[in-house]
Amino acid sequence: MPGATWGLTASTFTASFVEFVEALTIVLAMGVTRGWRSALAGTAAALVALAAFTAAAGYALSTWLPPAVLQLVVGTLLLIFGLQWLRKAVLRSSGLKARHDEAEEFAAQTAAARRAAADSRFGVDAFAFVVSFKGVFLEGVEVVFIVITFGTGAANMGAAVGGAAVAGVLVLIAGAVLHRPLAMIPENTLKYGVGLLLAGFGTFWAVEGLGVFTEGESLAWPGGEWAIPVLVACWLLVSRALVLALPRLKLEAAQ
Template identity: 50%
Template sequence: MSAWVLFVTVLLACAVEAVEALTVVLAAGVGRDWRSAGQGVLAALTALTATVAVLGPAVGRIPLGGLRLVVGALLLVFGLQWLRKAVLRASGLKALRDEEAAYTRGLASARAAAAGGRGVVRDWYAFTLAFKGVFLEGLEVVFIVLTFGANAHDVPLAALAAAVAVALVAGAGFAVRGPLARVPENTMKFVVGTMLTAFGVFWSTEGAGAHWPGSDAALLVLVPGIALVALGYVRLLRRAERKTEKSERTGATA
């Protein structure tokens, strides 16, 4: 995998996770208490650092063949999940993710929750909300960085891409003091889901002992091929949805 492909793939995937984490942190800070939300973010980052310290060396000791087989299978599960949701959203069968609406719901829940602190944390709800949001999305970022970085033998570059993504999203979010509703998150998830699925197929096949014609160049066929299949499903589902709506209208008229 070339360095720029690694960087762009990790950057896009981590940017999606960062947007979702930012929405949660903003709801905790605006709706409750910024100091407690900040403490939750720091606690989550500390826990993630410890996780990386444990998992990083362990991943590096796995034989490359076994690593690619396991990581490829995990990426397939992860990527297909993203791609499935993106196809359903694009076809209209699932509501598009709206960060503005998610922020509004989180803000309302935060303001309605009972007040109270523990120890140095003066608002426990804001702390736990921010901690969970950053830690859970951060775990996915760690997974992306370690898997892509280990397979490409360049964890530092993958980590740099993740850091750039998080810094850009966090900077933009806190500059406007609101959710990044204009970020085309659903389109990004479609693209990232396609790429994760393609890499999952590629690495799991190589991990099983097979070899792709042209080696890494096979990705130039896999990525657009999977994207075309996904877009084909979007078209089929849209057509089926239109037929269902037409049948319902006809039945209601009759």
């Protein structure tokens, strides 16, 4: 298996794993406090909506855009998405933003569920259904986005889907066995790594796609796919420099 395929699979696995962990926390909170029937009903409805969204988005990207334009669009989207993840990771690593904690998130969700008034419709608790649906759908959209963009950009949808599927199965098994949020997962570190991977792959494909404005075909990187780990390393250096610089800049601005 080529190195790029391993990187593709690892990227979709890690990103999907993080999103699935966050969705699991929401569903667990609703199931424990408001009832599993309602929480699982909301989850099932979200999965149906995600399936329709995936089919529509995947078909549109794969059939409407020429290869070079597709690389430019996919690369730009991944780069923007990756930089958002990196921005949060840099702020957390520099101490300027609180680190995400699944245990705290679970406590907040359960507290909100206990405060909400009872509203049952057709034997399903409306609050638990809506919150579970919203949580799973929103986190799932990010997974779909990552899988589709990686899969179409690398012309290897199987590896992208496989990485996400394995992540989903592992999170489901862990949640079923532990019956509590996966707070022991180093989620902040994983998000940092995902941001680097998204930014690296996004830069690679976006620059390749710029060829549409010159020769009408994709540009080629020196070294081909070996440029990807170099780009990831460059983004790592930039992010670490920001982690060191931002606290000083904030201190100087306060003075």
